[in-house]
Amino acid sequence: MDGRRRRIARIAFVAAWFVALGLALKAGSTAPETGPEHLIALLSMAYLAAWGPFFLLSGRGSAARAARFAACSASLHLGLSLFELPAAVGLIDYRTVFRTPTPAWKRPGNRPDPDLVFVREGHRRDRLRFLGADRNRLRGATSPGPVYECDLKTDRNGFRNPVDLARADVVILGDSFIEGLQVAAPDLVSARLADRLGCTVANLGRTGYGPQQEGHVLRRFGLGLYPKTCVWAFYEGNDLQDVAMYDADRSRAGRARPESTTSAWYTRSLIRNGLACLIRTRIHPEPTLLATRHAGRFAGRSDVYFSCGVHEGETLPEDRETSKELARFRSILAEARDACDRAGVDLVVAFVPAKFRVYRDFCTFGPDSPCRDWPIDNLPAAVGQAVAAVSPEVGFLDLTPRFRAEAAAGAMPYLADDTHWSAEGHQAAAQALGDYLAGCPDRDQATTRARLVREVPDRR
Numbered sequence: 205m206d207g208r209r210r211r212i213a214r215i216a217f218v219a220a221w222f223v224a225l226g227l228a229l230k231a232g233s234t235a236p237e238t239g240p241e242h243l244i245a246l247l248s249m250a251y252l253a254a255w256g257p258f259f260l261l262s263g264r265g266s267a268a269r270a271a272r273f274a275a276c277s278a279s280l281h282l283g284l285s286l287f288e289l290p291a292a293v294g295l296i297d298y299r300t301v302f303r304t305p306t307p308a309w310k311r312p313g314n315r316p317d318p319d320l321v322f323v324r325e326g327h328r329r330d331r332l333r334f335l336g337a338d339r340n341r342l343r344g345a346t347s348p349g350p351v352y353e354c355d356l357k358t359d360r361n362g363f364r365n366p367v368d369l370a371r372a373d374v375v376i377l378g379d380s381f382i383e384g385l386q387v388a389a390p391d392l393v394s395a396r397l398a399d400r401l402g403c404t405v406a407n408l409g410r411t412g413y414g415p416q417q418e419g420h421v422l423r424r425f426g427l428g429l430y431p432k433t434c435v436w437a438f439y440e441g442n443d444l445q446d447v448a449m450y451d452a453d454r455s456r457a458g459r460a461r462p463e464s465t466t467s468a469w470y471t472r473s474l475i476r477n478g479l480a481c482l483i484r485t486r487i488h489p490e491p492t493l494l495a496t497r498h499a500g501r502f503a504g505r506s507d508v509y510f511s512c513g514v515h516e517g518e519t520l521p522e523d524r525e526t527s528k529e530l531a532r533f534r535s536i537l538a539e540a541r542d543a544c545d546r547a548g549v550d551l552v553v554a555f556v557p558a559k560f561r562v563y564r565d566f567c568t569f570g571p572d573s574p575c576r577d578w579p580i581d582n583l584p585a586a587v588g589q590a591v592a593a594v595s596p597e598v599g600f601l602d603l604t605p606r607f608r609a610e611a612a613a614g615a616m617p618y619l620a621d622d623t624h625w626s627a628e629g630h631q632a633a634a635q636a637l638g639d640y641l642a643g644c645p646d647r648d649q650a651t652t653r654a655r656l657v658r659e660v661p662d663r664r
Contacts, residue, residue, distance in 0.1 A: 240479040243487075284475065291472040298477035303334075305484075308412045309457040310471070316457040319420045321450070324362030324410070332356055332385060336621030338559075341511035342495035349621045354385045361425055364389065364407050372406035372429040374398075374641070377418040378437030379446075381556050381624060382409025391627040396634030401642060409437070414446020415536045422540055427547045433641060434549050436540070439556040440583050441623060442516045444529040447536075498575060500567025502611075508567055508620045513578035514558040516623075525586035534590040541595050552599035553591045554637060555584050559618040562607045599640070606636040 255273055290296035297312045298304070308314055309322035313330065317323045332354040339349045359365040364383050376382050376394050384392045394407035406429055408421050418436065426434055463471065470476055484490060493511060502508040515524065524530060537553065544551040561580055569576045584602045591600040610617045610632050617629030625633065 240476045240483065243479045243483060244475065287474045288469075291474060292469045294472070297472045298474050299472060302477040302481040304477045304480050307453075307456065309460055316460045318454075318458060319424075320413070320417050321453050321457045322412070324358055326358060326360040326362050328356075328358050328362070330354075330356045334385075336509070336619060337623050338509040338511045338619075339495070339621035341492060342498055342509055343492040352386050352622075355389075356385065357389070363410065363425070364392070365394075369404065369406050369429055371404065372431050373403035374401070374433045374435060375406045375408050375422075375426040375429055375431045376435045376437065377421055377426065378409040378556075379413050379418075379439055379443070380409070380411035381439055382407060382437050383411050384409070384625065384630060385411060386619060386622060386624045387627045387630055391630050393625075393630040393633045393637070396631050397637055400634055400638035406431070414443055414450055415533050416447065416450040419536050419540050423543055427543065427549065430547075431549055433552060434540075434544055435552050435554055435637060435641075436537075437554045437556050438533075438587060439558075440514060440524075440561070440587075441512070441558045444515070444524055444527060444533065445517055447529040447532050497570065497573050500563065500569045500573070500575060502563060502567050502616070502620070503614050504568070506616075506620060508559075508563055508616075508618075510560050510563075510575050512558075512623075513560045513575075514580060514583070524581055524583050530586060530590060533587075534594055537591065537598070538594045541598055545597075550599065551597075552601060552640070553587070554633075555587050555600070555602045555604065556633075557584065557602075557604040557607060559623055561604060562611050562618060565608075566611045601636065601640045603633060603636055606632055 291298055299306055300312065307322075309316040311322075313325045313328050314322045315325070332352075334352055334354075336349050336352070356364065357366065360368045366389060374397065376397070382393060389395065392407060394405045394409075398405040406426070408418075408426055410417075410421070413421070415438070422434060422436075495509060498511060499507045499509050541551055560575070560578065564575070564578075564580065567575075584604055588600045588602060591598050607617050607629070610628065615628050615632075616626055617632050618624065619626050
């Protein structure tokens with residue numbers, strides 16, 4: 205009877221081993237080749253297959269062989285579990301550690317929203333670390349570059365304000381330029397503008413937002429602060445791309461369902477994110493550009509890196525000035541104008557130029573650099589015309605002249621290895637906006653808008 209039981213146990217073990225091997229093979233053949241699940245399946249299959257010769261050639265009994273396989277497998281699982289435990293209980297999110305590309309509505313501290321695509325949790329504090337976006341897309345840079353650290357503290361609505369605000373004289377809408385994760389909170393354009401004007405300024409910028417989302421932010425959060433003026437920052441680098449992508453992103457976020465406990469753990473797990481990083485950096489590395497060909501010598505003293513020209517990606521036609529995306533922005537702005545008019549709020553659009561537009565004429569490029577041939581279009585004027593077409597009562601301030609003047613004087617308003625403003629850039633933007641809103645004598649009277657200092661009725 206014991207012999208029969210041993211034979212049954214041996215047959216069951218071998219059958220289970222073949223079933224596991226078959227499942228790993230099936231998973232490996234159906235999972236996307238660039239996904240971590242494919243690599244997990246291949247590693248599992250390789251591990252199981254490696255035991256085959258041992259089972260066939262070992263002189264030990266079947267029970268001893270099975271025991272060794274079980275002990276080795278249990279040890280591997282135990283070791284891996286020790287690393288996975290912090291992710292399982294939510295102490296570590298390995299997506300952050302390995303910088304795993306993740307849709308905004310699935311990132312830690314975010315959740316889907318039907319209009320904004322995603323929102324941040326309020327009253328949250330995060331310590332962020334990241335590399336410069338320009339240098340990160342390039343290879344072969346002369347030095348690794350700084351690691352930017354940000355102590356991100358949000359208000360009740362998830363925006364980067366030091367305290368919850370009930371009222372604000374000025375609200376600033378925008379994307380990552382306004383949220384400014386590359387600089388400390390006191391250096392933000394909103395903080396500098398508040399100091400410049402001696403008033404309360406609310407920062408309603410959020411990284412990853414585009415014009416449609418910013419319009420919803422104005423109506424949902426901005427007007428509720430009873431401001432006198434709303435400044436809407438339009439970034440030429442990707443705002444038109446964001447206009448084009450909004451409907452698709454909104455649809456994808458709308459289909460998102462709450463994750464189960466197991467699914468949430470796997471999303472945060474070491475094995476998933478570690479293998480995804482391995483695939484992304486070693487097995488199927490993302491295409492990069494040669495840093496030496498995409499660097500310009502600025503003012504003869506420092507290298508400035510450019511991974512793109514005046515717009516990011518290739519999702520728009522070359523003629524941005526007549527694109528349907530710009531026409532769509534004009535209609536979005538018209539809706540915002542109507543909302544501001546009903547609330548008695550002045551609306552001002554501030555054009556944020558791309559780094560290349562500002563630095564190009566002050567950089568020396570190598571003879572083989574493609575940057576020498578990158579075109580500079582007339583989008584600032586086209587956006588100004590779009591604003592004027594909406595209403596002559598909507599103000600428009602092109603920040604390009606101020607930033608070019610800063611660069612001509614040797615200042616660096618943009619980071620050398622990133623697309624965003626430095627602390628100097630936030631200061632320059634605040635000074636330009638402060639001059640515009642306060643009505644300084646040297647301000648262009650053709651774009652004069654109602655003064656910030658005017659009195660408005662209490663609309664509470």
